[in-house]
Each structure stands twice: as C-alpha cells, then as structure tokens.
Amino acid sequence: MRKRVSILLAAIVLTGGIASCGADSPKTPAQKPADVPKPKQLANAPFAASAATGTQPSAVTYDAALVPTTGTATVAADSTQDKTVVTLHVTGLQANHAYGAHVHTKQCGPQPADSGPHYQDKKDPVMPSIDPAYANATNEVWLDFTTDADGNALATSSVPWSFRSSEANSVVIHAMHTATEQGKAGTAGNRVACITAAFGH
DSSP, X not given: OHHHHHHHHHHHHHHHHHHHHHHHSOOOXXXXXXXXXXXXXXXXXXXXXXXXXXXXXXXXXXXXXTSOTTOEEEEEEEEOXXXXXXXXXXXXXXXXXXXXXXXXXSOOOSSGGGGOSBOOSSOXXXXXXXXXXXXXXXXXXXXXXXXXXXXXXXXXXXXXXXXXXXXXXXXXXXXXXXXXXXXXXXXXXXXXXXXXXXXXX
16 A cells, blocks of 8 residues: 555655646747748739730830840839838840930820839929939839840839839830939939839828
C-alpha cells in the first residue's frame, strides 16, 4: 500500500513539474509577416496606332519610330490615404533612349493632346503649367526612364498624396526626359504614346 502511495505521489510531482515547465515557457506559433499589398494593375497592353474615331486602343502610339507597335506597356499603382506608388514597365521601345512620362488627366485619344494636362495634386492656376512650384516630381507623377539595349525599362514614382477620384486617367510617354527649369518645368517634348489607366477610381 505504501509503495502504491509513493508511486502515485511521484507521478503527481512529476506531472506538476512538467506543467510548471510548460507554463514558464509556453510554445506559441511562429508569427507570419503581415501581407504586403500588391500594386493594382491598371493597364497591360501592346501599343497600337490610334483609331480615327471612337474607342481607342488601351495603349496608343503616335510615333512608331520611338514607340513601335511591337512594344508593350504595363501600368500599376498602390495608393493609401497619404501615399501613392505608380510603376510603368515598357518593352520593345527604341533602345537606349531617354523618355519622359507622366500621369495625365484624360484618357488617350486619336490626337496626342487629347489626354489633357499633367495631373497635379495642387493645381497650378496658370495653364499650361511650367512653374516648378507646381510642375515638379512631388506635385505630379513623373515616370521618366531610359530604355536598355532591348528597349525595355521600369520606372517608379512615389508621391505623398492619393489621386482624386476620376481626375487621373492616363500615362503619357514623351520624346525626352522632363525639364525642371523655370519656364520649361514639366515639359518633355512631343507626346509619343499614351496608355489609358484609371487612377483613383
């Protein structure tokens, strides 16, 4: 009888010791990193010649030498209340060429000017906007890039604001990098292509 009691007490002590050990160093599941939101793809299309009237291709070229119809464009954006990141990926353009690119207010049309002016967070009261106080890479979305030997490039712009609903509707590619000096700020030569992309909708 004494032997059975001793065995029972030993088991209780042992069990208590194990429970105590578990309480001192609890096992918790490994923490998973928070999911990082992926940019929303707004456009992904090959360039095509503009239609004379009516619905336009998603990506239009106005200069086939600088933006051939064999090229493609992808536009994506990730926006929060106080930050927006826009990316532009192009393939098959003229090799080793410096292009300008900006978000514009209107959709692409048959004519280069149909896409309207640059989208601005704080609107310049004087148009066309060539004042660097307004025409700059913080108040606008600039996506200038230089293609590689295959005509490919990736451009990214990050700005500390979000788009107003329905006021930004395209990315326009220009013939040269964007100027920053007074009287020319925001200009980048001819509009050679346009990608319809609805931001802030």
